[in-house]
Amino acid sequence: MTKRGGRRREADTKARKRDKRERGWPGRLKRLALWTGVLAVLGAICLGLAVTFAMRSLPGYHQLKATQVGQTIVVRARDGTEIVELGPSYGRWLDYNEIPQVMKDAMISVEDRRFYSHFGVDPIGLSRAVVVWVTGDRRLGATSTITQQLARNLFLNSNRTIDRKAREALLAMAMEMKFSKEQILELYLNKVYFGGGAYGVDSASRRFFSHPATELSTAEAAIIAGLVKAPSRYAPTADVDAAVGRASVVLRLMREQGRISPSEAAVDISAVNLKEEVSQNSVRYFTDYVLPQLDLLLPETFEPIEVWTTLDVGMQRAATAAIQANTPDGAQGALVSLDRDGAILALVGGTDYVETNYNRATNALRQPGSAWKLFVYLAALESGYTPDDLVVDTPVTIDGWSPRNSNGQYAGEIDVRSAFAYSKNTVAAQLGNEVGFGTVASMAKRFGITTSISTFPAMVLGSSEVRVIDMTRAFAAVSAKGQSVEPYGIVKVTAADGTELYRQPRRTAKALVPDYVAAGITDLLQTTVNTGTGRAAQIGRPVAGKTGTTNSNKDGWFLGFSSGITTGVWMGRDDARAVRGLQGGTAPARAFAAFMRHAVKDRPVEEFDTEVKLPEWQLEPDDEYLFGEPDDYYFIDEQGNLIEPGGSREPGSLPFPVEGEQAPGTIVDPTGAIRPAPAPAPRAVDENFLDEATRSAPRQTQGAALRREDAPRSRQERGVRVIEIPQN
Known part of the structure; x- marks a missing residue:
C-alpha cells in the first residue's frame, strides 16, 4: 500500500508540475506558436484564394495592351509642323x-x-x-x-x-x-x-x-x-x-x-542632346479657343487625333512679341489676325499665358470707343452719303445727350472723310441720329457683332461692349469689299492613321453692303491711317484702319487691314481702371504696325479700291434725283388714291401740295401762279399692288413716291428716294 500510495502521490506531483509549466510562459509561448501557425496557414489559404480570384478577374494581356487613360491630341500649324501635343x-x-x-x-x-x-x-x-x-x-x-x-x-x-x-x-x-x-x-x-x-x-x-x-x-x-x-x-x-x-x-x-x-x-x-522645346505660351490661347469646337465637329471618340489648324507659327511669334513689347505696364493686350477668308493666322489673349490663361481675344467684353464708328459711317454711306459730302462739326444735343470731341475743338463744315479720319464725335452723333440708332445696331449685327447692342444715342461712340475677335471680323468683311467673313481655326482633323475625320467646309460669302459702300468706308479708313488718328499704324504700304479710345483711357484699340490680312489689337486693364496715356493711336497702333510688317512681308502690295461708283439713282440731276422720272412713279393723294402724273400735268406743276393759301383743285406753278389742277385720276383698281407698294417703302407717308415695279427692300436696290410731304 505504501509503495502504491507513494507512486500515486509522485504522479500527482508530476501532473501538478506539468500543469504549472503549461500555465506559465513556456506554455503560453507554445500555444502562441501553435495558433500563429494555424492562423498563418488559414491566412495563406485565404490569401491564395483571394489572389486566385483576383487573377481570374484580371483582363487578359492583350486587353491591357489596348487600354489607354485618355485621348492624345496633336495640334499642327498651317504648314503641318507640330505646335503642341495635349493629353x-x-x-x-x-x-x-x-x-x-x-x-x-x-x-x-x-x-x-x-x-x-x-x-x-x-x-x-x-x-x-x-x-x-x-x-x-x-x-x-x-x-x-x-x-x-x-x-x-x-x-x-x-x-x-x-x-x-x-x-x-x-x-x-x-x-x-x-x-x-x-x-x-x-x-x-x-x-x-x-x-x-x-x-x-x-x-x-x-x-x-x-x-x-x-x-x-x-x-x-x-x-x-x-x-x-x-x-x-x-x-x-x-x-x-x-x-x-x-x-x-x-x-x-x-x-x-x-x-x-x-x-x-x-x-x-x-x-545628351535634348529636344528643343518650342514655347507653347501664347499658342495655348489659340488652342483653348479652337479645341473645344471639336465637341461639335466630331462624334465622340477617344482615339488619338491630329488637328490641322490655320495658325501661322511665325505670325504667332510676331504677334506675341508685338503685344509684349507695346502693352503698357500693368495692362493686358490681345490680338487677332485673320486672313481674307477668315482663317485665324495669329491669336494672342494676353501678355503671358502662364501668368493668366484668361483669353481676352475671344472672351473679354470691352467698349470699342471710336472704333465703333465703322458701323455708324457704314450706315450713313448706305443711306446715301459719300466721302466728299459736307457735314458740320459743331456742338449738338440729342435727347439730352451732348457729345464733345476729344480735343474740345470743332471744325465747322468739313467733309465726311475728314470727320471720320479725325474721329469727330459730334458728326458721328448727328449721322447716327439721322440714319437711326437702330440702323447702326443692325449694321453691327450684319457685320458679325454677337453681343447685345444699346440703341441709346451714346452708342455711336462705342458704349456697347464687344469682343476683339468680333470687331476684327467686321473689319475683315470691309477688307473683303463688303463680303461676309467667318473666323475659323481648324482646317481638318485626322486619326492617327491619317483617316480624315473632318474638313472645314467651303463657305459661300454673302454681300453685306453694296460695292460703293465698301469702297467708301475703305476710303475713310485709309485716310485715318494716312493723315488721321491712326498714323502710327503705317507700315510702308497701303493700310486702312481705325483707332478707338474709351473714357479715361480705359481701353485702346486699333483695327485695320493690308494685303488681305486684317488685325485687331486691344489693350487695357482687366479691372477696367484707367491706363495712363493709353489711346488707340499710340500703343495699339504701334503693336499693329510691328505685327503687320512681319505678317505682310511675303505678300504683294495691294492698292485699295476706293472709287465710289454710285448707283444711277444717286447720279441723276438734282430735280430728277429729288422727284424721279414722271413716268416711273405713282403718287398717293390724301384719300390713298394713286395719281399717275405723266403728260396730263402742265409743265412746271409740282407733284405734291405745298403750304400756302390756294383754292381746292388748284396747283402752284414755278412762278407762284395758281393754276387749275388736272382732272383727278380714277381710284387705283389693284389694291394688292397698292398694299405691296406702300409696305416696301420705309417711313411711308401721304404723298410719298413709289416705284412702279415691285420694289426690293433696300433703297439702293429700289433706286428711289422716299419723299415726305409736308402737311397743312
Whole structure:
C-alpha cells in the first residue's frame, strides 16, 4: 500500500508540475506558436484564394495592351509642323525584345532590383521599409515593386492608404501568377508615366530626345528611368540639372548591381542632346479657343487625333512679341489676325499665358470707343452719303445727350472723310441720329457683332461692349469689299492613321453692303491711317484702319487691314481702371504696325479700291434725283388714291401740295401762279399692288413716291428716294 500510495502521490506531483509549466510562459509561448501557425496557414489559404480570384478577374494581356487613360491630341500649324501635343502620348508599342536591354536594366536597377526573384511583393524591401518606419519615419514608403506600380497604374488610384496598399499587393501577386516577368516588364515600360504627357519609353524618348526608344543610349536610358520617381521634378525640359543629377544616381546603381561596367557608368550625361522645346505660351490661347469646337465637329471618340489648324507659327511669334513689347505696364493686350477668308493666322489673349490663361481675344467684353464708328459711317454711306459730302462739326444735343470731341475743338463744315479720319464725335452723333440708332445696331449685327447692342444715342461712340475677335471680323468683311467673313481655326482633323475625320467646309460669302459702300468706308479708313488718328499704324504700304479710345483711357484699340490680312489689337486693364496715356493711336497702333510688317512681308502690295461708283439713282440731276422720272412713279393723294402724273400735268406743276393759301383743285406753278389742277385720276383698281407698294417703302407717308415695279427692300436696290410731304 505504501509503495502504491507513494507512486500515486509522485504522479500527482508530476501532473501538478506539468500543469504549472503549461500555465506559465513556456506554455503560453507554445500555444502562441501553435495558433500563429494555424492562423498563418488559414491566412495563406485565404490569401491564395483571394489572389486566385483576383487573377481570374484580371483582363487578359492583350486587353491591357489596348487600354489607354485618355485621348492624345496633336495640334499642327498651317504648314503641318507640330505646335503642341495635349493629353497623354503613347508613342509606339515596343515588344519586350524591342526594348533596349540598357533601358530594362536601368529601370530594374532604380525601381526594383529584385524584380526577377520576388512574387509581386518584395519581402526584403517591405521589411526594410517597416524598420525605417518603426524607427522614426512616419511614412511607410519605398515598398512598391515594378509589378505593384503597374497594378496601381492600371487599376487603382495613388492614395497612400493601408487599404490601397493591400489591394495593390494583392493585385501584384495575381499579376505575377497570370503573366510572365517579361510580359509584366513590357507592360510597365510601355505604360508608365514619364512626365510631359508621355506614357511609355517610346513616347518619352521621342518627347525628350526626338528619336524612338529603340535608339536609346545608356545616358538617355538613365535619364528616362530616373523620371519615374518624380516626373515633374526630374523632367529634362523642366530642370536639366535635376534630370542629370537623378540620372547619375541611376548609373551608380546600375554599376553597383553589375548591370553596366564602370566605363559605361562614367558617361557624360550633360552632353545628351535634348529636344528643343518650342514655347507653347501664347499658342495655348489659340488652342483653348479652337479645341473645344471639336465637341461639335466630331462624334465622340477617344482615339488619338491630329488637328490641322490655320495658325501661322511665325505670325504667332510676331504677334506675341508685338503685344509684349507695346502693352503698357500693368495692362493686358490681345490680338487677332485673320486672313481674307477668315482663317485665324495669329491669336494672342494676353501678355503671358502662364501668368493668366484668361483669353481676352475671344472672351473679354470691352467698349470699342471710336472704333465703333465703322458701323455708324457704314450706315450713313448706305443711306446715301459719300466721302466728299459736307457735314458740320459743331456742338449738338440729342435727347439730352451732348457729345464733345476729344480735343474740345470743332471744325465747322468739313467733309465726311475728314470727320471720320479725325474721329469727330459730334458728326458721328448727328449721322447716327439721322440714319437711326437702330440702323447702326443692325449694321453691327450684319457685320458679325454677337453681343447685345444699346440703341441709346451714346452708342455711336462705342458704349456697347464687344469682343476683339468680333470687331476684327467686321473689319475683315470691309477688307473683303463688303463680303461676309467667318473666323475659323481648324482646317481638318485626322486619326492617327491619317483617316480624315473632318474638313472645314467651303463657305459661300454673302454681300453685306453694296460695292460703293465698301469702297467708301475703305476710303475713310485709309485716310485715318494716312493723315488721321491712326498714323502710327503705317507700315510702308497701303493700310486702312481705325483707332478707338474709351473714357479715361480705359481701353485702346486699333483695327485695320493690308494685303488681305486684317488685325485687331486691344489693350487695357482687366479691372477696367484707367491706363495712363493709353489711346488707340499710340500703343495699339504701334503693336499693329510691328505685327503687320512681319505678317505682310511675303505678300504683294495691294492698292485699295476706293472709287465710289454710285448707283444711277444717286447720279441723276438734282430735280430728277429729288422727284424721279414722271413716268416711273405713282403718287398717293390724301384719300390713298394713286395719281399717275405723266403728260396730263402742265409743265412746271409740282407733284405734291405745298403750304400756302390756294383754292381746292388748284396747283402752284414755278412762278407762284395758281393754276387749275388736272382732272383727278380714277381710284387705283389693284389694291394688292397698292398694299405691296406702300409696305416696301420705309417711313411711308401721304404723298410719298413709289416705284412702279415691285420694289426690293433696300433703297439702293429700289433706286428711289422716299419723299415726305409736308402737311397743312
